[in-house]
Amino acid sequence: MEEVTVKVNPMPRIGDKAPDFTANTTHGPIKFSEYNKGKWVVMFSHPADFTPVCTTELTAFALEKEFFAKHNAKLMGVSIDSIHSHIAWVNNVREKMGVYMDFPIVADIDMKVAQLYGMLHPGESSTAAVRAVFFIDPEGSIRLILYYPLNVGRNMEEIKRVLVALQTADAKKVALPVNWKEGDMAIVPPPKTLDELTERLANTTYEKVDFYLAKKSLN
DSSP, X not given: OOOOOOOOOOOOOTTSBOOOXXXXXXXXXXXXXXXXXXXXXXXXXXSOTTOHHHHHHHHHHHHTHHHHHHTTEEEEEEESSOHXXXXXXXXXXXXXXXXXXXXXXXXXXXXXXXXXXXXXXXTTOSSSOOEEEEEEOTTSBEEEEEEEOTTSOOOHHHHHHHHHHHHHHHHHTOBOOTTOOTTSOEEOOOOOSHHHHHHHHHOSSSEEEETTEEEEOOO
């Protein structure tokens, strides 16, 4: 049997410009940079259509459609399956589960997108994408990346949390502590001068552990 060699591109990193591509999807041909324009995009890969874990994941994304729309975010799925497989799977899930996965799913049969985004991890599989999630901001920059193995499903609450966290950190110019969720206090950047230190120590509205670790309400 002839050995199949798969080219694996360097993985994109946080802060990189999201690689652009044009691909056929369940919504027809899409140029990613156009789809991304003015919107956040949560792009996620799955190993294969008609598989149990992937079905639970993509239906979870579909059920959160209103949440993502409210937060100015579009969804996009990717897998190394044909457009015919995608359409049949979407239809099957709608018939059997009553959930319509109506976001675009890329038919990445030539593995172009999987290679561009480092979704192929040969140690896991050379022919199926791992469960990657990319958070891409409206300027086209990759802001956060999550990877899961083939046999472990993603956590939808964490995906929602980090989208809100990224948007909050941008809007409020703050950092966010461990386990932060919407409504929690944010971290105030540490003082950079002695005058800022004096001001910090005198501030009575902050929750202070020490001069370098202080939190404030975002309300």
